Amino acid sequence: MPSVVSIQHVSKIFSDGFKALDGVDLEIKDSEILALLGPNGAGKTTLISIICGISSLTTGKIQVGGYDVESQYRKAREMIGLVPQEIALEPFETVMNSIRFSRGLFGKPKNEDYLDEVLKTLSLYDKKNARVITLSGGMKRRLLIAKALAHEPKILFLDEPTAGVDVELRKDMWQTIKKLKRKGVTTILTTHYIEEAEAIADRIGVINKGHILLVEDKVALMARMGKKKIYIDLTKPVIEIPKELSHYSLELIKGGLAFSYTYDTKSERTGITSLLNDLQSAGLKMRDVQTQQSSLEDIFVGLVEEKVK
Amino acid sequence: MNYRAIKAIYTFEMSRFFRTLLQSFLSPVLSTCLYFVVFGTAIGSRMESVDGVDYGAFIVPGLIMLSVMTQSISNASFGIYFPKFIGTVYELLSAPISFLEIVIGYVGAAMTKSLFIGLVILGTAFLFIDLDIQYPIAMILFLLLTCLSFSLLGFIIGIWAGSFEQLNLVPMLVVTPLVFLGGSFYSISMLPPIWQTVTLFNPVVYLISGFRWAFFGQADVAIGISLWAIGFFTLVCLVVIWWIFKTGWRIRT
């Protein structure tokens, strides 16, 4: 599949000298849902802002639908809908006028039926003529999404779209995003809810301190998540893994005082029983045994910590 | 050119104006009445005519200019400052529009509002005095040019301002004195010679003088010089705005 957004060696240094992005390379595929995860201050919003034209880039190159975001900004931006992280809305306007404005700004002809449809999808139709100031926080966030959809974008950037949205509506929103995907819309979303990424993303990207640490297919990542680790503490340290145990993929840790063994919870034979038996026949005494389930969260935290060192 | 975007910005801005239409209408009417009562009737009755023009009529162009200039600045500066303040400017920056379209939308709306107010004041003036406008078309053109140049200036102030205090600072500290000292209520020929020379550095003098010429066919400075001055002022504002958008100064991080 061709890239719909192509980000090449993008760096961003703010006027105060802070380097928020450092050589970011990222290819976003047509009609995929990409979840961008990363701790606070990782650079997610900065990256999105640069693609959408809110910030300028210091070095590098970004193309959207084959158009350069700087020299061919009209063509590039026409394709993009953006939901910003911070709620920002004209307080005294009505809901309908707000989305009319967004549509007009992107040069699209009037289409009230389409706008009605967007409001219905986001459960805002009954607030059509309400003033923005009278909406609840979650409604305002949905209005931001409606504004982003008002000009029928091909690419949607959602910067924490579900922050402050209740559980039920969050699930509705996931359905909406999936429906858009079926219509060929590419979605890039940032989130701090890992289950959100698990629920809707096709691929997951992890970013920290301005570096992309990983971009991987969610299914492949889930396969890694389906694994469990068992830690076996020994009473006496060993120098190397005994021959009897060499066919297990063991790892010697804690300076020889423990083994770690990774196995797939989904497979029929985990090999734990035979491993414990063989340990005994090798003459090793166990002091303690612990197991650990790896989740996307662990992978994420692990990655982030690893790179900090 | 993204005409729909210009229309969207213009309509959106004007709807803010229509929401407060009564206020937008009443406050200039009221202040004009007050000026006429105080300057036109109370003080004016003790004054001779200025350059052959009755004092009540003489202050009309200055009065209109005073309001149009301050209104243009406050409308245009607020219009662009407010989206920056509440964060909705993200939408303008991420839309497929150029700086020119943004300026036309915002400045166009600000101009319309101040033009409306200028005409309301003119209408109110007719209630008090007999006015005979010598060059009506020139008068309208001068009014439009003033709305344009001061709305452009207001736009620049709105982009520059980092707080509401700053937003009010320039109009208060710079524009109001310039407008008052620019001959709104007197002819500069009434001043001592040294002050006449100083006054010539005040750009507002040329605007008011030109506008007064359109009313009465006579002015402090030659009409040609007035036109050059206002043209130059507009050009400076346009260049500054062009530079702002090129560099992203105060808007794009």
Ligand SMILES: Nc1ncnc2c1ncn2[C@@H]1O[C@H](COP(=O)(O)OP(=O)(O)OP(=O)(O)O)[C@@H](O)[C@H]1O
């Ligand atoms: N205008 C700015 N000037 C200087 N530094 C900035 C500016 N905007 C952001 N930064 C810095 O850049 C870094 C990345 O910020 P960014 O908003 O992209 O983080 P994020 O990944 O979106 O975080 P969060 O999850 O909290 O939203 C932060 O350290 C932030 O302080």
Ligand SMILES: [Mg+2]
């Ligand atoms: Mg962010």
